[in-house]
Amino acid sequence: MKLTIFALGSQGDVQPYLALGAGLQRAGHTVRVALPENFQAQATAVGLDTLPMHGNVQALMDQPELRALLARGDMLAINRYTSAAARAAAPLWAEQGLQAAQGADLLVTGLGTLAHSVGEKLGVPVLEAPVVPLTPTRDFPAVLLPPGTPWLGPWANRLTHRLVRQMMTRQGSPALTRRILGLPRTPRRSGHFLAAPTLYGISPSVLPRPSDWPQRVQLTGYWFLPEGAWAPPPGLEAFVQAGPPPVSIGFGSMGLRDPHQTTQLVLEALDCSQQRAVLLSGWGGLGDQTLPDHVFAAPPLPHSWLFPRVAAAVHHGGAGTTAASLRAGVPTLVAPFFGDQPFWGQRVQALGAGPAPLPQRTLSAAGLAAALRELAGNPGFTARAAQLGQQIRHEDGVGEATRQIEAYGTELGRG
Structure with a gap:
């Protein structure tokens, strides 16, 4: 298969997808990674084809205003700040996202809506592969709620996941991106593709799989890059x-x-x-x-x-x-x-x-x-x-994710 992985964010948001991409490539697939421009060298070092996306996440994180918001842990204010940056970058990201996805049989994405809009535009299926649990469950509240949110009970826990998912969908620039791509304001609900699995790059030893998750939502284990030769700094x-x-x-x-x-x-x-x-x-x-x-x-x-x-x-x-x-x-x-x-x-x-x-x-x-x-x-x-x-x-997260992505590609007739 030809796959494009969308890996946008900071170091921890990008590195697992480099590991997953390298594993898919070792299995014989053609992989391209769309990622922030300041991570291009890391992706190239592990042999991945890249399409650098406009923006330097490290430079954004170094802004004094954002540093102050991070120190306060003010999630809503952080979202507003980063959403403004995303809106400014939306025209370039839409263009670069289309370029990254050209010729792909399948798009793989973590957080964010860009891959979904691009996939809808090009008629390419999208598989979600986050490293943060986002699927609604009764077992725990949404993980992106403000720190200190009390235990709310099974019914309310499930509701918080939906509320946070809506917030994430609306933040940033999804409406602007869709307008740039010439898509209707509301995503089309199409049965053209089989329902994609959701694969979490999380160890089941660390987070037991909730029993109320749908069958096609799975924890594969963590995605680590192979350990290579590395020389520590002097001393x-x-x-x-x-x-x-x-x-x-x-x-x-x-x-x-x-x-x-x-x-x-x-x-x-x-x-x-x-x-x-x-x-x-x-x-x-x-x-x-x-x-x-x-x-x-x-x-x-x-x-x-x-x-x-x-x-x-x-x-x-x-x-x-x-x-x-x-x-x-x-x-x-x-x-x-x-x-x-x-x-x-x-x-x-x-x-x-x-x-x-x-x-x-x-x-x-x-x-x-x-x-x-x-x-x-x-x-x-x-x-x-x-x-x-x-x-x-003892887990093989990359191997398990690769097998499940291949199985979905076979279901689609694209394997």
Whole structure:
């Protein structure tokens, strides 16, 4: 088959689709990935054909106004800000989306409506493959609700999923994109294609599949890139081996309102808990100052290399980073900003692989120090994390997703 994967967003939104695309390509399919222009080099490095989409997500996340919104965890304001950026980019995205999908037998997409509009325009079926659970269920509320939303009960839980799905469909530029593509305002409900499966790149060891999901909604396991040769930056391996295993601390693609202040908070917490640490600079600039000898500042690097070498991982709770720390079998502390991050922090706690999440908007040196001491002093976290890691490493998420995509292609007569 010829497939186009739409992978739009930050690092954690893109990397799983590079893994899925590489797996589909190894299985003999022709794959193109439409992705933000700042990730083109990563996709090319794993041998994928790319179509770079207008915009640099890292530059957007670095805007002071968005950094402030992220620090507050204000989901509605974040949506308004990013939706305005999406509307500005809509004309180019519509044109580039059409170009990316030309000749495809099937479109595969995570979050967003662009692929659906393009697929409708070209008459190409679309398969949803998110890494965040969006299908309505009675088991838990919608994962994109504001942090701290109370348990609402089975009926209300299911309703929140529909409300959030409507919000996601309306945000950004779907109406504008459809107008640009010459489509009617409301998507056509056509029986031309068989109902596509929904495939989640999530481990069933981390999120048990809800029993009220339709049969064609499946958890395949996480989508990881194969581990390749990689050389750590000078001094990192020596630092890791020079004493007790350090803690990894980093907040990924999240922009920090004040990197210097956040670094000072982390250093104070490390002093109080008497632990060594590797600080991952990420997109927020953590570790932007002179550091003591027991702390090492590292640039962005493969989690698959670092996490198995540390005592615990502290991060923002992005779906991809959570998958990586649990796969490594290390105790995990999530300090969420917004979106699905609080949900993954709650899952880590419920699974017994780490303590309760510490929201970024209330993060303090004393609170982080207490959590670090709890991570180090609770052998139950270590044992449970190791057990989970073993289960996840035995899963073949990319292989399972590939098989299900191939089966759908056969149903369509396009396999």
